[in-house]
Amino acid sequence: MDVAELAVQLANVTSTEQHALLEKYAAMLDTPLAYALKEECYRAWASEPARAVRAATALAELARRNPNAEIRALAAWTAGIAALTQGQMENAIAQLDQAEAGFTQLNQSHTAASTQVSKLYALAMLGHYDEAITCGTRARDVFAAHGDDSAAGKIEQNLANIEFRRGRFPEAEVLYRAALGRFEKAQDFNLALISENGLGNVLTQRHSFQEARLLFERALERAQKHTLTAHQAALECNIGSLALFQGQYDRALDYLERSRRRFAALGMPHESAEIDAEIADAYLELNLVREAGELYAQVLPTFAELGMQAERAHGLMQAGRAAQLQGQFERAQSLLTQARALFQEEENRVGTARVSLMQAQLALSQNDAAGAEQFAERAETPLLEQGAHGAAMDARWLRGEALRQRGELETARVVLEETLQKARQEHAPQVAQRCLTSLGLLSNQLDFPEAAEAQFRQAIALIEDLRAPLPAEEFRAAFLADKLAPYSEMVRLSLDKGTPEAIAQALDFVERARSRALIEMLGNAVPPRLDANDPTQAALLLRLETLRAELNWFYNQVNRPSDGETTRGAAQLQEMAQAMRAREIELAEITRQVEIRSGDWGAPLRVEPFDLPVLQNALGATRALIEFFALDGQVYAFVVTNETVRVVPRLASEHAVEEALEQFRFQISSLRYGAARLRVHLPQLAERARHYLAQLYDLLLAPLEPLLGERALVIVPYRLLHYVPFHALHDGVEYVIERREVSYAPSAGVLNHLLHRPRRAPRRAVLLGLPDEWTPRVREEVAAIAPLFSQATILNDDAATMEHLRAALPSADVVHLASHGQFRPDNPLFSSIRLHDGWLTVRDAYAMELNCELVTLSACETGVSAVAPGDELIGLARGFFRAGAPSLVVSLWTVDDAATAQLMTEFYSRLTAGDSPAAALRYAQRILAHDNEHPFFWSPFILLGRW
Numbered sequence: 001m002d003v004a005e006l007a008v009q010l011a012n013v014t015s016t017e018q019h020a021l022l023e024k025y026a027a028m029l030d031t032p033l034a035y036a037l038k039e040e041c042y043r044a045w046a047s048e049p050a051r052a053v054r055a056a057t058a059l060a061e062l063a064r065r066n067p068n069a070e071i072r073a074l075a076a077w078t079a080g081i082a083a084l085t086q087g088q089m090e091n092a093i094a095q096l097d098q099a100e101a102g103f104t105q106l107n108q109s110h111t112a113a114s115t116q117v118s119k120l121y122a123l124a125m126l127g128h129y130d131e132a133i134t135c136g137t138r139a140r141d142v143f144a145a146h147g148d149d150s151a152a153g154k155i156e157q158n159l160a161n162i163e164f165r166r167g168r169f170p171e172a173e174v175l176y177r178a179a180l181g182r183f184e185k186a187q188d189f190n191l192a193l194i195s196e197n198g199l200g201n202v203l204t205q206r207h208s209f210q211e212a213r214l215l216f217e218r219a220l221e222r223a224q225k226h227t228l229t230a231h232q233a234a235l236e237c238n239i240g241s242l243a244l245f246q247g248q249y250d251r252a253l254d255y256l257e258r259s260r261r262r263f264a265a266l267g268m269p270h271e272s273a274e275i276d277a278e279i280a281d282a283y284l285e286l287n288l289v290r291e292a293g294e295l296y297a298q299v300l301p302t303f304a305e306l307g308m309q310a311e312r313a314h315g316l317m318q319a320g321r322a323a324q325l326q327g328q329f330e331r332a333q334s335l336l337t338q339a340r341a342l343f344q345e346e347e348n349r350v351g352t353a354r355v356s357l358m359q360a361q362l363a364l365s366q367n368d369a370a371g372a373e374q375f376a377e378r379a380e381t382p383l384l385e386q387g388a389h390g391a392a393m394d395a396r397w398l399r400g401e402a403l404r405q406r407g408e409l410e411t412a413r414v415v416l417e418e419t420l421q422k423a424r425q426e427h428a429p430q431v432a433q434r435c436l437t438s439l440g441l442l443s444n445q446l447d448f449p450e451a452a453e454a455q456f457r458q459a460i461a462l463i464e465d466l467r468a469p470l471p472a473e474e475f476r477a478a479f480l481a482d483k484l485a486p487y488s489e490m491v492r493l494s495l496d497k498g499t500p501e502a503i504a505q506a507l508d509f510v511e512r513a514r515s516r517a518l519i520e521m522l523g524n525a526v527p528p529r530l531d532a533n534d535p536t537q538a539a540l541l542l543r544l545e546t547l548r549a550e551l552n553w554f555y556n557q558v559n560r561p562s563d564g565e566t567t568r569g570a571a572q573l574q575e576m577a578q579a580m581r582a583r584e585i586e587l588a589e590i591t592r593q594v595e596i597r598s599g600d601w602g603a604p605l606r607v608e609p610f611d612l613p614v615l616q617n618a619l620g621a622t623r624a625l626i627e628f629f630a631l632d633g634q635v636y637a638f639v640v641t642n643e644t645v646r647v648v649p650r651l652a653s654e655h656a657v658e659e660a661l662e663q664f665r666f667q668i669s670s671l672r673y674g675a676a677r678l679r680v681h682l683p684q685l686a687e688r689a690r691h692y693l694a695q696l697y698d699l700l701l702a703p704l705e706p707l708l709g710e711r712a713l714v715i716v717p718y719r720l721l722h723y724v725p726f727h728a729l730h731d732g733v734e735y736v737i738e739r740r741e742v743s744y745a746p747s748a749g750v751l752n753h754l755l756h757r758p759r760r761a762p763r764r765a766v767l768l769g770l771p772d773e774w775t776p777r778v779r780e781e782v783a784a785i786a787p788l789f790s791q792a793t794i795l796n797d798d799a800a801t802m803e804h805l806r807a808a809l810p811s812a813d814v815v816h817l818a819s820h821g822q823f824r825p826d827n828p829l830f831s832s833i834r835l836h837d838g839w840l841t842v843r844d845a846y847a848m849e850l851n852c853e854l855v856t857l858s859a860c861e862t863g864v865s866a867v868a869p870g871d872e873l874i875g876l877a878r879g880f881f882r883a884g885a886p887s888l889v890v891s892l893w894t895v896d897d898a899a900t901a902q903l904m905t906e907f908y909s910r911l912t913a914g915d916s917p918a919a920a921l922r923y924a925q926r927i928l929a930h931d932n933e934h935p936f937f938w939s940p941f942i943l944l945g946r947w
Contacts, residue, residue: 846882
C-alpha cells in the first residue's frame, strides 16, 4: 500500500481504526503520509466535511507519533481546515497561525503563505477585515514572487469575499474577475467555480442578472460533475437568492430548499444557519412574517456563537423588518439599532444604508412620512455608489411614496416615474408594482381617475404574474397581504362610475382579492406526498410522525378537563405550551419544505375569472347573495340576485359594527361555562343578547331589505363580519332565520366552485362520537341520528380513531364529527377536533379524501377562523373544504351539549326527508328557538358553502 492509499483509508475510518492502521503501517509514518493526509483533507472539505475532519484527526495522531517539525506544521494546517468546516473560526485562526509559524521556521515561505489562504476566510467571517487584508496582501506577494498564479488567485478570491461582506461591490467585482482569470489561465476549473460563485453574488447585488445566472449555472454544473457537495449547496443557495431578487419566488424557494437539505446532510452549522437566514428572507418577501421571525430567532444565536458578525447584522436587520410588519415598533427599532452598530463596526456602508432603508419603512408604517423621506434619502446615495441597484430603487420608491403622503405631489410623481422606468429596465417587477400602486394613488389625489385605473391595472397584472408560480397555498395566501391596495382602489374607481357594468366590475375586483388561495386549492392542486423511498424524505416522514405523536401528548395535557388536581401549576402549563409551540413550528416548517419540493404545487395557477352570470343563474328567483366589503373603514354591501347587482355604500362604520359585535359576544361568553347556574337569569340575558343583535341588524341588514324581497340569503362576510351570526340578527319582532333561509360562503368564487360539485342523497353516514367533560351527551347524539340514515358507520369512544375515520370517509354521503373542538387563534392551522388517538388538525383534514354531500363538525368553535389579509379563512372549515366537502355545518362559539343533540336530530330528520342543508338547518333552529329563548342555545351553528 502506498501513502496515498493509506491516507484515503485513514480518512474513511474511525479514530480507533486509525490507531490500528497507524500501528500496522508504522514504517510509513513520515512526511509523505502527512502531505497525503493534508491533500485528502483539502479534497474532502468541500464535499465531505466529515472526511476532512477524520483526515485532520489522523494527521494529528501521526504528529503525536512522529513529532517532526514539518509534520506538526501540516497537522496544525489540517486542524485549521477541519475547524473551518465546523464553524470554529477562532480555533481555525489559531491553528493556521501555528502552521504558518512552523513552515516559516523551516524556511518554506511559499507553504507558509499557503496556510493563510484559509485564514483569510476565518478572519472575514469574524469581521477582522483589516487584519485579513494585510495578511492576504503579504501572502499574495509571496505567491507572485514564486510565479504561482493559482495561489495568488486564491488570495484575490478571499480578498474579494471580504470586500463583498463589507458591501464594496465594485472592488469585489474587480478582485473576483482577477481571481477567475488566474484560475482559468492555470486551468484550475474547480477554483474557478468558486470565483464564478462569488462574482455571481456581486452581479446579483448589482442587478446584472443574466450574467450572474450564467455564471452560477456553469459553476453548478462543474460542482455536480466533480461531486463538490458543499460548493453545490452554496451555488444552489445563491441561485435561490438571485431568483428572489428577480421575483421568481417558486425558483427561489426550490433552490434554497435544495441548499438547506444539502448543508444539513453535510453537518456544517455555519452554512446551515446562513441558508436558514436566506429562507427567512424569502419568507419575509412573501409576507410569511411570523415564520420568518421564528427562523431569524433560531439563527441569530448561532451567528453570535460562531462570531459571524456580518451575518448577525443582516439577521438583526431582517428580524427588525419582521417585527415592524407585526406592529412591534419598539422591538423593530431596537433590532435595527443593533444591526446598524454591527454594520458600522464592519465599515459596511451598504449594510448601514440598508438599515436606513428599513428605518424608512418603519417610519412610514407609523405615519411619519417626513422621517421616512429622510431615512430613504440617507440610504439612497451609498447604495448607488456601491452598485446595490435593487436596494437603491427601493429607497427611491420609499422617498417617492413619502413625498406623496406629505402632499408634495409633483415631486413625488417625478421620483416615482423615474423609479418605475429604472425598475422596468432592471427587470425588478416587485419595485415596479410598488411604484405603479403609488402612482395610482397619486393620480387619484390629482383627480385623474383614468390614469389611476391604468396604473392600478398594471400593478395588479404584475402582482398576478409574481403570485401565479408560488408553490403551495400558504405562500399564495400570504403573498397578497401587503398588495391589496390596487384591488381596493379599483373597487372604489368602479363604484364611482355608478353604472351597472361598473358595479359588476367592482364586485369582480372584490372577488379577485378574496379567498384566492382557497379557490386555487379547491380547483387545482394536489396535496404533496412524501416519498418514503427517498432517504431525505423518509427522514422527514419519520420526523413528522414523531412530532405528531409528541404534539398529541401535549394537546391532551394542555386541553385535559380539570379534575380538581393542583399538581400542574401555571409555570408547568406555560412550559408545556412553549414545548408544544416549538414542535408546531418545526412541523409547519417541515411541511413547507415538502410543499416547496413537490412538483405538484409548482405549476403556475391561474384561476378562471369570477363568473357572475353563473352565480346569478344558480341563485334563481328565490335567493340573493350579499357580499360585504369595506373602504376607508366603512362597510359596503353588494346585493346579487338573478336579475341585478346593486351596491349599498357606507352601511356603517367597521368600528360601530365591532362595538356591537363585542357586546353580543360578551353576552354569549357569559354562558360558555354552563348555562345551568344562570338559568334563572336567562330571560334577562336573552333580552340583552337580542338588544345587540338588533343593533347589528340595523347596521348591516335593515338598509338592504328593500332589495331582498322574500329571498333566502347567502352571506359572504368580510373581516370581522365573519363572526356575525346574520341568521340570528333581530329586527325588533323576529329573528332573520324565522323569515329567511340563511347560508354563508367564504367568497362568491368559492361558492361557484362548490355549487358545481355533484349532489348526493344523504343515505350513508359516518358518525363519530367521543364524549368528555365538555360534551358528555355525544353518544346519545350519535344514537339519535344513526336511525335516520339507511346506512350508518358509528365510530364511538375507542373506535373514534384517525385510521377508522379515514377508512370510512370515501363512501360516506354525510360525515358527522361530535367531539371536543378547539380554535387556535395563535396558530389557526393547528385548530383541531379531538379523536381517541389524537387531534385532527386543519392540515390533517387537507389530506382526507371526501366525496360527500355534507360534513358536520358538532363541536365548539369549529366554524371560527382567523381572517388573514385577502379574507383568507384559516381554520377547520378550510381543511374540510380542501378535503372535498361542498357544505359544512360548523359552530361560531362554544355550544351547549344538550341543545346541540336536539338540534342535530331535528336537522338530520329534515335532511334525510329531502330538505336542502340550509332548509334543514333553518327548520331545526326555529324549533330550538321556540324552546330555548337565548340565541346561545339555538344559533351557534351555520351552514357554510353550498346551500
